[in-house]
Amino acid sequence: MTASESTTQRPSLLHASERLVASVVLVGTRLVSHPHVAAHTEKVSRELRQARAVGQFTVLTATAKLKAALAAETSETTTPPEDSPIVVVPDAPTCIPDYANLSASQIVPLLSALTEDERVDVANYESATRRRRTILAALGDTAS
Numbered sequence: 001m002t003a004s005e006s007t008t009q010r011p012s013l014l015h016a017s018e019r020l021v022a023s024v025v026l027v028g029t030r031l032v033s034h035p036h037v038a039a040h041t042e043k044v045s046r047e048l049r050q051a052r053a054v055g056q057f058t059v060l061t062a063t064a065k066l067k068a069a070l071a072a073e074t075s076e077t078t079t080p081p082e083d084s085p086i087v088v089v090p091d092a093p094t095c096i097p098d099y100a101n102l103s104a105s106q107i108v109p110l111l112s113a114l115t116e117d118e119r120v121d122v123a124n125y126e127s128a129t130r131r132r133r134t135i136l137a138a139l140g141d142t143a144s
Helices: 003-033 038-078 104-113 116-128 133-139
Strands: none
Touching: 003 038, 104 116, 104 133, 116 133
């Protein structure tokens, strides 16, 4: 089972386990009202309470394990492996104010007014971060 398959199946597994606990409780409740069981109602009620507690504990434990597994998967995808190279992301170019918040269509018209060094800074930043093709094409991809 792949990580994406297990991630998509977790909510359905949790839902199924909750339905199972509810079904056991329903069956137990019906048994308590049965005439042959009426004589042993106290014992059955006690066992039913215990079964409900065990079921709830099981669901809570499974939920905690699923949350921990999801958190571990998330941290695995965001933490680079120890043997991977460290990538230094350059700061956003200061030659265009608020560069990081602008769209490519807002940036491209401003590129013609930049010096060659500023164009290289923009190209380096785009190559290391968002890799917007329209900006890199407008720059002639000077950073590669």
